[in-house]
Amino acid sequence: xxxxxxxxxxxGLLVDIVLKCDQRTGRLTRGRIQRILTNSPTxxxxxxxxxxxxxxxxxxxxxxxxxxxxxHE
Numbered sequence: 137x138x139x140x141x142x143x144x145x146x147x148g149l150l151v152d153i154v155l156k157c158d159q160r161t162g163r164l165t166r167g168r169i170q171r172i173l174t175n176s177p178t179x180x181x182x183x184x185x186x187x188x189x190x191x192x193x194x195x196x197x198x199x200x201x202x203x204x205x206x207x208h209e
Contacts, residue, residue, distance in 0.1 A: 137197075137198040138182075138195075138196070138197065138198075139151060139182045139183055139194070139195025139196055139197060139198055140178055140179060140180065140181075140182055140183065140195075141177065141178050141183070142172060142174060142176070142177050142178065142179075142183050143177065144198065145169060145172055145183055145185065145195065145198070146169065146172075147168075147169050147170060147171065147172070148168055148169060149168065149169050149198060150166065150167070150168055150198075150199040150201060151166070151167065151168075151169060151185065151187075151195045151196075151197065151198050151199060152164040152165070152166050152195070152196050152197040152199060153165050153166075153167070153182070153185060153187065153191070153193035153194060153195055153196060154182070154193050154194055154196050155191060155192070155193040156192075156193065158193075164196060164197070165187070165191060165193060166199065167187035167188060167189055167191065168187060168188045169185045169186075169187065169188075170185075170186050170187055170188045170190075171185065171186040172184075172185050173185055173186060173192065179194070181194050182194030182195045182196055183195050
């Protein structure tokens with residue numbers, strides 16, 4: 137999941153975005169989606185979102201919150 141499809145995103149989801157000022161360096165910022173700003177179903181550079189802290193950028197990755205599961209046999 138790379139954040140280029142609007143249907144993969146929802147408010148509250150943990151994502152890595154690139155801010156406009158960080159586009160040259162590719163520096164990522166992590167946060168939870170507050171609002172989805174891109175109206176089209178896809179975007180080649182990532183769907184634009186606003187994080188809960190107000191920062192705006194394009195989604196580069198969706199962070200999966202894996203819970204460690206141990207199996208005892």
